[in-house]
Amino acid sequence: MTETLPPRTADLPAQWIPGEVEAGMYQRWVEAGYFTPEGKGDKPPFCIVIPPPNVTGSLHIGHAFEHTLIDVLVRRRRMQGYDALWLPGMDHASIAVHALVEKALAEEGTSRRELGREAFIERTWQWKAEHGGSILSQMRRLGDSVDWTRERFTMDEGANHAVLTMFKKLYDDGLIYRAERMVNWSPALRSVLSDIEVNHVEVEGELVSIRYGDGDDAIVVATTRVETMLGDTAVVVHPDDERYAHLIGTQIELPLVGRTIPILADEHVDPEFGTGAVKVTPAHDPNDFEIGRRHGLPMPTIMDESGRITGTGTEFDGMDRFEARVAVREALAAQGRIVAEKRPYLHSVGHSSRGPQEPIEPRLSLQWFVKVGPLAQAAGDAVRDGRVAVHPKEMEPRYFAWVDNMHDWCISRQLWWGHRIPVWYSPDGSEQVCLGPDEQPPAGWTQDEDVLDTWFSSGQWPFSTLGWPEQTADLDRFYPTSVLVTGYDILFFWVARMMMFGLYAMADRGPEQSIPFHTIALHGMVRDERGKKMSKSAGNTVDPIQWMDAYGTDAVRFTLARSANPGTDAPVGEAAVQASRNFGTKLWNATRFALANGADPALPLPSEPTDADAWILGRLNEVAADVDALLEDFQYAKAVEALYHFTWDELCDWYVELAKVQLRDESRADGTRAVLGHTFDVLLRLLHPVSPFLTEALWQALTGGESVVVAPWPAEAGSPVDAAAAGRVTDLQKVVTEIRRFRTEQRVPDARRVAARLGGLDGTGLGGHRGAVAALNRLDLAESPDFTPTATLEIALPGGTVHVELDTSGAIDVAAERARLGRDLTAAQKELDQADKKLGNPKFVEKAPAEVVEGIRARRATAAADIERITSRLGALPQS
RNA sequence: GGGCGCGUAGCUCAGCGGGAGAGCACUCGGCUUACACCCGAGCGGUCGCAGGUUCGAACCCUGCCGCGCCCA
Numbered sequence: 001m002t003e004t005l006p007p008r009t010a011d012l013p014a015q016w017i018p019g020e021v022e023a024g025m026y027q028r029w030v031e032a033g034y035f036t037p038e039g040k041g042d043k044p045p046f047c048i049v050i051p052p053p054n055v056t057g058s059l060h061i062g063h064a065f066e067h068t069l070i071d072v073l074v075r076r077r078r079m080q081g082y083d084a085l086w087l088p089g090m091d092h093a094s095i096a097v098h099a100l101v102e103k104a105l106a107e108e109g110t111s112r113r114e115l116g117r118e119a120f121i122e123r124t125w126q127w128k129a130e131h132g133g134s135i136l137s138q139m140r141r142l143g144d145s146v147d148w149t150r151e152r153f154t155m156d157e158g159a160n161h162a163v164l165t166m167f168k169k170l171y172d173d174g175l176i177y178r179a180e181r182m183v184n185w186s187p188a189l190r191s192v193l194s195d196i197e198v199n200h201v202e203v204e205g206e207l208v209s210i211r212y213g214d215g216d217d218a219i220v221v222a223t224t225r226v227e228t229m230l231g232d233t234a235v236v237v238h239p240d241d242e243r244y245a246h247l248i249g250t251q252i253e254l255p256l257v258g259r260t261i262p263i264l265a266d267e268h269v270d271p272e273f274g275t276g277a278v279k280v281t282p283a284h285d286p287n288d289f290e291i292g293r294r295h296g297l298p299m300p301t302i303m304d305e306s307g308r309i310t311g312t313g314t315e316f317d318g319m320d321r322f323e324a325r326v327a328v329r330e331a332l333a334a335q336g337r338i339v340a341e342k343r344p345y346l347h348s349v350g351h352s353s354r355g356p357q358e359p360i361e362p363r364l365s366l367q368w369f370v371k372v373g374p375l376a377q378a379a380g381d382a383v384r385d386g387r388v389a390v391h392p393k394e395m396e397p398r399y400f401a402w403v404d405n406m407h408d409w410c411i412s413r414q415l416w417w418g419h420r421i422p423v424w425y426s427p428d429g430s431e432q433v434c435l436g437p438d439e440q441p442p443a444g445w446t447q448d449e450d451v452l453d454t455w456f457s458s459g460q461w462p463f464s465t466l467g468w469p470e471q472t473a474d475l476d477r478f479y480p481t482s483v484l485v486t487g488y489d490i491l492f493f494w495v496a497r498m499m500m501f502g503l504y505a506m507a508d509r510g511p512e513q514s515i516p517f518h519t520i521a522l523h524g525m526v527r528d529e530r531g532k533k534m535s536k537s538a539g540n541t542v543d544p545i546q547w548m549d550a551y552g553t554d555a556v557r558f559t560l561a562r563s564a565n566p567g568t569d570a571p572v573g574e575a576a577v578q579a580s581r582n583f584g585t586k587l588w589n590a591t592r593f594a595l596a597n598g599a600d601p602a603l604p605l606p607s608e609p610t611d612a613d614a615w616i617l618g619r620l621n622e623v624a625a626d627v628d629a630l631l632e633d634f635q636y637a638k639a640v641e642a643l644y645h646f647t648w649d650e651l652c653d654w655y656v657e658l659a660k661v662q663l664r665d666e667s668r669a670d671g672t673r674a675v676l677g678h679t680f681d682v683l684l685r686l687l688h689p690v691s692p693f694l695t696e697a698l699w700q701a702l703t704g705g706e707s708v709v710v711a712p713w714p715a716e717a718g719s720p721v722d723a724a725a726a727g728r729v730t731d732l733q734k735v736v737t738e739i740r741r742f743r744t745e746q747r748v749p750d751a752r753r754v755a756a757r758l759g760g761l762d763g764t765g766l767g768g769h770r771g772a773v774a775a776l777n778r779l780d781l782a783e784s785p786d787f788t789p790t791a792t793l794e795i796a797l798p799g800g801t802v803h804v805e806l807d808t809s810g811a812i813d814v815a816a817e818r819a820r821l822g823r824d825l826t827a828a829q830k831e832l833d834q835a836d837k838k839l840g841n842p843k844f845v846e847k848a849p850a851e852v853v854e855g856i857r858a859r860r861a862t863a864a865a866d867i868e869r870i871t872s873r874l875g876a877l878p879q880s
Numbered sequence: 881g882g883g884c885g886c887g888u889a890g891c892u893c894a895g896c897g898g899g900a901g902a903g904c905a906c907u908c909g910g911c912u913u914a915c916a917c918c919c920g921a922g923c924g925g926u927c928g929c930a931g932g933u934u935c936g937a938a939c940c941c942u943g944c945c946g947c948g949c950c951c952a
Contacts, residue, residue, distance in 0.1 A: 014914095014915095200951095200952090394885080395884080397884065398883075398884065398950065398951085401882090401883065401884095401950080401951060402950095402951085405951085405952090488949095488950090489949085489950085491950095492950095492951095527892095529891080529904090530891075530892075531891090531892060531893090533949095551917095562903085563892090565893085565894080567885095568885085568886095568893095569948095569949095571892055571893075572892095573891095573892080573904085575891095575903085575904050575905085576903075576904075578904090578917075579903060579904065579917090581917065582915095582917040582918085583917090584917090585915070585917045585918090586914090586915065586917080586918085588914085588915080589914040589915035589917095589918090590914060590915075591914085592914050592915085593914035593915080594914085596914070637893090637894080638894080641894080641902075641903090644902090644903090645902080652914085652915085653919090656914075737920095737921090740920060740921065741920095741921065741922090743920085743921085744908080744909065744920065744921040745921080745922095747908095747909075749910075750909065750910045750912065750919080750920065751910070751912055778912070831899080834899080835899095838898090838936080841936085842935085843935035843936090844898095844935040844936065845935080846935070847934090847935045847936090848898075848935060848936070849898085852898055852936090855898085855899085856898085856899090859899070
């Protein structure tokens, strides 16, 4: 680094203005190479591959959440001395990109088919160059400590090589096949979708009962998709159903079409459901397809790629499916064949989760599939036998439910943007060959038209990004990767795929080394401040960039991390971001105070620390250990909460105030500067993974160090807990708080100094804190004999009672004092009653652990003493 | 129908066998020389309901009621 370091200085700007600093700071980190691992040496490797965002996407709050969680893990590991690699990149999002580019083409009055395949793809790369990947700059904005030198894209050269290699390997192993199967067809995309790209939604449709045949031979069937009757090739009934026994084996005329179809018996028909007779459309319904297979029925396709009726030889050919649904029903009604109509009829319909949310159509179609049986088995086993941990563990059943019941995966898409299936057909179509990345097809052979599902390439992400199939140094060093961080909602989308592909591609490394990652850490979804799911339709989405503009990146990250409990959803709202911003400001000002008073971590810690020093150093030690353990266990919310509480409620509210007293004492000033310096140094390092920018500015100013990014992680902060000192600080806090309470209730103005005399401090071990009590309560300690108190209060502590006499310059508010003491008395009485009840139970005394019983006895004693003291004080109050 | 989970302060959530907590909101008082994005004090909860286990249950078990998500 050639850059000059900022001088260690007491004149930090009065305010932290994130927008002016963040971008430059991030650029310096990148240029310093902090995010690029050494890739060798004796540092242990740590690697996370980014769940690749979509090339069309921009940063939404869910990304911000996930990236914050990953970055916290990575930054901590880097500070711990790991050779940390967070590998960035994007996937090519076949369908989403198609939707965008085709829309643009439509606006120009053309289409991809008019343009042709080559030109379309060229156009698409052009789109990517101009508009794709806006999320990458937003990741910089968010502070993601990714290694940009290793950025990858699922359609770059290396990924292509991996995809083709993988396809061929699977093909040669008999794990990829082509077959005509019932698939989920999207008429809008004119492509097949995989099972997981289909959402089942309850809709209000209609159930129409249709009479086939006439007179005694009539049979009634029901359907929600009336138009499919045009493709019926049979009616089936249960073999034991007496109502239809005489019809089994006979033929019946299919209305409107005029074809004759058989009535058949099939065990799978439920005679209780509807009329007990089922129309069979083998080419357009998964169940019917199975029936058709069992009975060797013809399977005419009656719907084209765009969802229009075709090939039925009826007037309905050319109509859209929904149009035909109405027209067919009306035509049947005209013939008197509609026996019943149930409307609305609630039933489940598969909808596309890609592009327009249209109903998908089951359609018989020739597609490529991955035979997942052995792959899914291995993916399940890796978790079952503990090689891969799912965190939190409660999510395991979800994972198993998926991998253990997986259907073969349809990987072909009738699209152009993506990896074209590497299979070529001979001119007469009788032969096919699958080629590897460096092989040439025979002259005159033509390549399969379809491209692969985007997940086929994303599934290879944990190793294709590291160079596979080449045996690169990165692959050797960073595979298996350490952790996969992703949302539980997309566990199925690609975790299972990465598991299957990783175990398969890396099988030669053996069971332990073939896994794609050691841990799957699942987070929840970001919800709005009311806990509602965010959606565009509900209008409750938030833009993390706007929040970053308004409150700074650190505040957004802090908020997200603070909401992140493992595997559960995270509600966030603007109020929470404000609170985080406020925390950052608090930290900023507190550090400024420390600097202005000469805080310096390089000073030696005092050999004879004060109670306050010992207490805060002990707490720092505890907090560091807690935060370290919590982050190790992905407990972000608790780790952040611990830091928030320590910083605000302990360090700022108490230690800093006590430090002000100590700094006025020459003999303790340097020790205090050392403790302040040490405490802020450690605290800033602990906070850095969560809020990197702010902590960098403060840490550099405080320590003069190069960068907190590469500062050591404080697992062991150094000072053991001094229980005696901590106890005295607790007592001190109680004394101070009780006096404040009295002042408030007596309406003594905050700013007014009050003459006072303190008694009993020495007996309770607080003799050394006389000055602190005075300073924190704005008391003038009266030494003169003519001091005349107007009020006294007694504060009971474990070691004795502190007596405080105050001259409030006037009569005290007896009613307020009576009320205050009354509340205290009620509380003490309740405490006494509870303790007596427990101690009066012989079984409790007998069976409960000794320390628990002892604790209750102590509480009883304190309560009893309180009651006596308070009662006495109440009696001494003037009658009003 | 199967699986996972949730019902704790006005809101959002921690706590998961021995004294009910946090953030935000609210009330009162304060521009006290780090900070009004702040300081001090305070109000606020039969921990969904009913049983059971236990010396002791918000916490463990059973049932019920209500809610959410995933899969079929």
